[in-house]
Amino acid sequence: MGRQSGCVKPKLRKGLWSPEEDEKLFNHITRFGIGCWSTVPKLAGLQRCGKSCRLRWINYLRPDLKRGMFSQQEEDLIISLHEARGNRWAQIAAQLPGRTDNEIKNFWNSCLKKKLMKKGIDPNTHKPVIDKEARERENSSMAVAASSAAMSSTIFYEGGLNLTEGSREQFENKPVFDPLLVYEFQGNADPIGYNSSFSAQYLRPYSQSYQEVNSHLGFNSMPNLTSFDHQNVAETDFSGNSTSQMSSLLFSEAKESSSNSSIMNNMMENAAFSWGTDKFESVFQCQNGIKYEEMKPSPWPEGQLQNHNSEYFSSYPLTSLSEDLARAPMDVFQ
């Protein structure tokens, strides 16, 4: 077997995270930023492994996460990206701001696969199932032919005779079914036709994000993961910037900011989080009380993207690879 998981040490907690643990982790990250995950549990006073902390932050605590159901546009984008890239969930997630690879993976496995199958599309090949069935029919008829030919040959050989020309041809010339060859990887530069997928509005505005986090991470009870802003997402205007432009802009700025962790540190300085509705805002403020987005000119048209917090959180060195991949043209993956 491979290397032991980072979570095998005795006395480490596993399973669902308690509100107290979330609070500790969130406080720690907002105060000190993301450094070495392996040291986070100790410094934050958690009985968890660093790996578990990292996952919790990425998949749940990050303030830039977009919760709630997937919009139709997101669905379509996921399907198209999956067709082009397969189960590269991290790469797919890089094209969907605010969504995690885990979330997309779960959504794919629980919903999209079934939807595609209902439509008669093979979720693995993204081709109509009818083709597959036809191939299977052909394959089975080939198998019958092959076995009958084999039987014939046995009989012939037992009788000391050669195969007849016809039966030999049938036996030898039938294509051998190879599922690996049947699978055709169907990428192209813009396989989706989604070059007009996202607008900057796709990201939640600051105020909404703030309210949601406040109301859902109050930690009197565990946060509600399913009742976030589906409506907002569904009503999003997708007619704006192209996906690639959007991603490029987002992630180039992300990289900029991630290369300068002092930005995050500034933002987070003195931002201890009490999990009360009145204190959470401190996370998004500098020590002088000015919201971060007020300090940095926005590259976006006014009102389109107010939530710099999200960007800076997401830019926070989480997945540099994803960032690079997000900037790369689609055909890199083919």
Added chain:
DNA sequence: AACTGCCCCAACCGCATTGGG
């Protein structure tokens, strides 16, 4: 009400990759 089966999804596990010494 109690039981069962199914579905969803948060979290874990194992492996690959990366980077520092």
Added chain:
DNA sequence: GCCCAATGCGGTTGGGGCAGT
């Protein structure tokens, strides 16, 4: 080049919720 720890990623699991009986 090798070793090892940290990190990232994709597959899998298991528990909670819910519908059906």
